[in-house]
Amino acid sequence: MATETQKTDLRQLAQDVLTRALRAGATDAEAVVYEGDEFSARVRLGEVETLKESGSRAVGLRVFLGQKVASTSSSDFSDDAIQHLVAGAIALAAVTSEDPFAGLPAPEEFGELEGDLKLYFEDVNQMPPADRIETARRAEAAAMAFDARIQNSGGADFDTGTSHKILTNSRGFTGEYKRSYCGFSVSPIAVDDKGGMQRNYWYSSSRTATRLESPEEIGRIAAERTLRRLGARRVPTQKASVVFSPEISRSIIGNIFDAANGDAIYRHATFFDDMLGKQVAGENITVIDDGTMVLDGVGGFGTSPFDGEGLPSRRTVLVRNGVLESYVNNTYTARKLKMKSTGNASRGLAGNPGIGSGNFYLEPGTQSPEEILGGIKNGLYVTETMGFGVNLVTGDYSQGAAGLWIENGELAYPVEEITIAGNLKDMYRNIVAIGDDLVFRSSAAAPTIQIEGMTIAGS
DSSP states (O other): OHHHHHHHHHHHHHHHHHHHHHHTTOSEEEEEEEEEEEEEEEEETTEEEEEEEEEEEEEEEEEEETTEEEEEEESOOSHHHHHHHHHHHHHHHHHSOOOTTOSOOOGGGOOOOOSOOOOOOTHHHHSOHHHHHHHHHHHHHHHHHSOTTEEEEEEEEEEEEEEEEEEEETTSOEEEEEEEEEEEEEEEEEEOTTSOEEEOOEEEEESSGGGOOOHHHHHHHHHHHHHTTTTOBOOOSEEEEEEEOHHHHHHHHHHHHHHTBHHHHHTTOSTTTTOTTSBOSOTTOOEEEETTOEETTEEOTTOOSBOTTSOBOOEEEEEETTEEOOOBOOHHHHHHHTSOOOSOEEOOSSSSOEEOOSEEEEOOOSBOHHHHHHTOSEEEEEEEEESOOBOTTTOEEEEEEEEEEEETTEEEEEEEEEEEEEEHHHHHHTEEEEBSOOOOSSSEEOOOEEEEEEEEEOO
């Protein structure tokens, strides 16, 4: 019963903040109330290094005075603090400039997905802290025991989080949802016979503790990923096939979302500017953003019933068979571009909504990663990139990289201290193979991809 009472109180608080804002003179208003709990444990060499448990509650208010807009937020729910929150927002709006594109969505646009999207699982909170710590400890122990060359550890972590969000506005929309998360990771350190050290990691994550992988399995994978980096060397500068592992191809494909972002489009700050309806990638490329996904009875990491403005989440195909089919917009950017919102508004407590993805992914192909590697005589398999080297205006791409060299279809030896470079406009057209290994470990995912014609700068 306590949970239901608390739920009602949060809804009432949101409504109270909204009512006060309208009484204070706002022509429109929107309130967000957020409540969350987090747990984090870190184990290193079997001992607990850090243990954190925290809870937070906060309220955010966005007010409109005609087409003037301002926002405030507070973690203090007292009557005086709420009064100050409202007064502050109204005062700020009064002194800001009018924006012809500002304003809440039209009333008919609001809505939310119906039914249980499987975003919240109580077992995340019910798992005893001792069991969470033990899971991290087991993952680390499995990695350490895997090979004598693993002599140290960067530690193992176990994290959980739950959140409850309520959004209400003066145009009749009120919606709420709860989410849960749990996950653990381990980072073993290996030493070769010359004293050279390498570190890598692996992890498991889910909305429910019942879907976490075995800590022994995660420890084994982390150990194998670490050991295969021992004895890494540089390779000569050359052009060659580059294969990106799923965790790296995810970021390569993620640049498509950033390039199709309505904010970047109306600022003409992206290489996708004026490319709607045109070929931007190979015909084998279809990229989707889907905020409605439920996979095997569990909601996706980017799934929600509504976006940050109260519009129903939806499935949007950004690129279909290589053709740019849609930008991603919130209400503000849609108005600037004379389009409709794609339900991609993302909202914190303060500030205007931004643009965020749901479950963003590249549709998988039919080849296994082994089949892709098997067709390459000489090339690079990238397992890590370093730094930020993407220019969304021009498409230029350059990043430090590490991975494994491919010889005659086999992973031959580890490689490090190299740079890979190209231009995203060419890279998306030169994806010659797509793997069948699409797995969602976060809200963005992509399978293994092979790109031709990239420059590898080494020795």
